[in-house]
Amino acid sequence: MADDVSAHVAFSTDPIELDADYVVVGSGAGGATAAVTLARAGASVVIVEAGPWRDPKDYPASAYGALRDLLDDWSTQVTRGRALWPVVQARVVGGTTVVNSAIAVRTPPDVFERWQSEHGVGAALRDPVWRHQDDLERELSVEEVPEASLGRSNLLAISGDRSAGFSGHVMRRYAKRCAGSGQCLQGCRGEKKQSTNLTFVPETIMRGGRVLSSAPVERVLFEGRRAVGVTGRFIDPATRQHGGRFTVRAKKAVIVAASATHSPALLQRSGVRSPALGTAFRAHPGTGVIGCYDDPVDMNVGVTQGWASTKFRESPGLKLETLAIPLELVASRLSGGGHLLMDRLARYRHFAMWCHAVRAESAGTVKNGFGDKPVVRYTLDRADMLRFRDGMRLLAEMHFAAGARAVIPGVVGLPFEISADQLPLMRDAPLDPRAYVAILSHLFGGCPMGADASRAVCDEHGRVHGYEALVVADASVIPTNLGVNPQHTIMALAREFSERLLS
Numbered sequence: 001m002a003d004d005v006s007a008h009v010a011f012s013t014d015p016i017e018l019d020a021d022y023v024v025v026g027s028g029a030g031g032a033t034a035a036v037t038l039a040r041a042g043a044s045v046v047i048v049e050a051g052p053w054r055d056p057k058d059y060p061a062s063a064y065g066a067l068r069d070l071l072d073d074w075s076t077q078v079t080r081g082r083a084l085w086p087v088v089q090a091r092v093v094g095g096t097t098v099v100n101s102a103i104a105v106r107t108p109p110d111v112f113e114r115w116q117s118e119h120g121v122g123a124a125l126r127d128p129v130w131r132h133q134d135d136l137e138r139e140l141s142v143e144e145v146p147e148a149s150l151g152r153s154n155l156l157a158i159s160g161d162r163s164a165g166f167s168g169h170v171m172r173r174y175a176k177r178c179a180g181s182g183q184c185l186q187g188c189r190g191e192k193k194q195s196t197n198l199t200f201v202p203e204t205i206m207r208g209g210r211v212l213s214s215a216p217v218e219r220v221l222f223e224g225r226r227a228v229g230v231t232g233r234f235i236d237p238a239t240r241q242h243g244g245r246f247t248v249r250a251k252k253a254v255i256v257a258a259s260a261t262h263s264p265a266l267l268q269r270s271g272v273r274s275p276a277l278g279t280a281f282r283a284h285p286g287t288g289v290i291g292c293y294d295d296p297v298d299m300n301v302g303v304t305q306g307w308a309s310t311k312f313r314e315s316p317g318l319k320l321e322t323l324a325i326p327l328e329l330v331a332s333r334l335s336g337g338g339h340l341l342m343d344r345l346a347r348y349r350h351f352a353m354w355c356h357a358v359r360a361e362s363a364g365t366v367k368n369g370f371g372d373k374p375v376v377r378y379t380l381d382r383a384d385m386l387r388f389r390d391g392m393r394l395l396a397e398m399h400f401a402a403g404a405r406a407v408i409p410g411v412v413g414l415p416f417e418i419s420a421d422q423l424p425l426m427r428d429a430p431l432d433p434r435a436y437v438a439i440l441s442h443l444f445g446g447c448p449m450g451a452d453a454s455r456a457v458c459d460e461h462g463r464v465h466g467y468e469a470l471v472v473a474d475a476s477v478i479p480t481n482l483g484v485n486p487q488h489t490i491m492a493l494a495r496e497f498s499e500r501l502l503s
Contacts, residue, residue, distance in 0.1 A: 008211045010053055011234050016246040018210065020044040023230055023250040024257060025217050025266065028095020029487045030474030030494040031257030032196035032204070037498035039207040046248045047204060048230060050216035050258070051091035052237035053197070054098070059187030063326045066186040070099050077261070079364070079440060081379030083433035085285065087440045089259055093213050094197030097487065101184045101305040102174035102193045104142045105484040106133050107492065119479045120451030121460035125496065132492035140194040141176035149180030151302010153352040156293070157322045158307055160402030166320065166394070168309035182324055184304035215246055218372065220254055220270040220470065227254040227470035250469070253501055257474040257494065261376060264446035264476055265368035267464070274457045274465060280445035281364040282481045284357035285380060287438040288323060288333070289392055290408040291399030292417065296349040299324040313483045317359035318391040320398070325353055333410050333437050354398065356391030357442060359483035360384040366446045378440070385431040393426040410437050442486050447472045448479035462497035473497045
């Protein structure tokens with residue numbers, strides 16, 4: 001089958017061959033932004049996405065359903081290191097923008113300064129990135145969470161913040177008149193969250209672009225050192241059976257935006273040679289502290305995340321946030337079994353969970369593994385574990401300042417519940433990562449940008465050193481830990497890289 005296929009191909013048992021000016025691998029924050037930028041300029045674009053297309057009416061209502069339908073392999077990817085911590089990523093049209101909380105934080109100025117001093121890039125990126133972020137905020141309806149949508153968990157956090165002096169703020173999010181339905185992690189069925197499957201991907205199609213979904217790319221195609229397309233095979237999202245082979249040839253460039261784990265793995269199995277490929281992987285490791293309150297909180301009533309503090313971003317190096325999680329995820333965080341676990345879960349309505357995201361300096365690696373699955377090797381060093389522990393203590397302090405009767409730290413070696421007078425116990429909590437229930441979100445690196453090709457995969461325009469017509473436009477190019485939610489930065493970089501391609 002040649003170029004006469006429809007604008008969106010969800011699965012095909014027949015082979016498909018297409019030609020376009022640009023092929024974009026991935027449809028998340030980076031890929032969709034790059035695609036729509038190119039399409040607006042009149043270029044022909046094909047987006048190739050490994051995950052399926054899910055309409056909001058088909059989003060699951062449960063966390064179990066989200067694992068099955070929206071996340072990458074049921075979110076079974078874990079770090080190989082001292083602890084097996086889950087790496088949270090989506091696998092769906094729209095990428096992780098479908099299942100995150102759509103938090104919009106502008107790139108801090110010190111980030112560009114660090115990029116410039118340590119990696120030789122950044123000075124020329126600051127003003128364009130901020131300009132693009134201005135535009136993105138208008139296009140994607142970035143606004144502060146409405147007070148009526150906050151819910152009691154966020155209101156308690158605001159109260160605790162004022163008492164503890166943590167200089168927090170109500171979040172600004174890519175959400176248009178958020179209704180506070182508490183479904184961010186399962187996909188916003190009310191279509192308030194401006195995920196890219198509702199915004200930039202449809203606009204790309206409207207402007208003549210095409211989308212292949214359930215279409216994982218096996219490798220980038222080259223003629224010499226020039227990228228000329230991609231190829232792979234469709235996978236049925238229900239049966240996991242392989243379908244027909246697809247090949248998309250790019251007249252002008254291939255843009256890889258498959259994520260901080262899948263982009264380096266894809267380039268590795270495509271034969272790209274770079275000493276920095278798969279290095280400089282970083283993340284925001286985080287965990288939650290549950291506060292136990294006398295009155296019902298009902299944390300899933302209201303926006304999933306509505307409050308944050310960046311007061312501690314530089315020292316000790318972390319961000320504090322609210323995060324409401326459903327009952328089945330709370331069950332995985334509580335110790336005990338049988339009647340004991342049921343008794344603890346019966347108090348769910350009185351729980352509020354707030355979390356931290358550590359600005360970790362520990363670096364790991366990403367390698368292409370068996371079955372073309374990325375293998376992430378990553379362990380927090382002692383300095384980062386000290387930050388991790390400090391963040392949990394700060395969250396507990398804020399809970400008590402908000403009136404919590406007790407907190408549930410979820411740390412091996414500490415009591416199940418801790419009262420305010422037991423708070424010093426958290427200062428001596430273990431520093432072994434295995435003692436904590438944690439996840440990795442906000443991923444960076446793997447294809448880091450920099451001026452030195454021996455230490456960087458890409459230049460400051462996302463172009464892969466030593467290759468032609470090959471650009472990386474996602475979180476994998478970010479060479480340092482931002483210390484803030486990265487979606488705004490990823491989108492702005494993708495737009496800047498795409499405009500450079502056009503020029």
